[in-house]
Amino acid sequence: MNTKTRKLVERRKRLLRELASLTLLTHGSFLERFSTCARENCACHQGKKHGPRAYIVVYRDGKQRQVYVPRDQVKWVRKGLRQHERAMKLMRQVTDINLKLMREAMLEESVEIKSKGAQQ
Ligand SMILES: [Zn+2]
Numbered sequence: 001m002n003t004k005t006r007k008l009v010e011r012r013k014r015l016l017r018e019l020a021s022l023t024l025l026t027h028g029s030f031l032e033r034f035s036t037c038a039r040e041n042c043a044c045h046q047g048k049k050h051g052p053r054a055y056i057v058v059y060r061d062g063k064q065r066q067v068y069v070p071r072d073q074v075k076w077v078r079k080g081l082r083q084h085e086r087a088m089k090l091m092r093q094v095t096d097i098n099l100k101l102m103r104e105a106m107l108e109e110s111v112e113i114k115s116k117g118a119q120q
Contacts, residue, residue, distance in 0.1 A: 009110050012097045019090045026080030028058040
């Protein structure tokens, strides 16, 4: 394995390590809206709606789902959304490295090198 290839493999290892550190990763979009509650006599039904309340919008089986986010969790959910952005960027970078390794016909060898070191 030449120096150039070794550098790519090292860089890929660092990127994947960072990817594994994104523990709050959440794929969805943040939403704040005003809402009405279940109590029929509440003022929210006369236009004084509750909120704004935070939600995270996620897609499951092609359907949109809004999950309520308690106020004290907003900061962490937002951090998770940023981590998702970062994860996407890291995956694009890993993809570029793997395509470079492919052109050098070094994909298989790059996997063997990794497994020798890490014993996975
Ligand atoms: Zn209400």
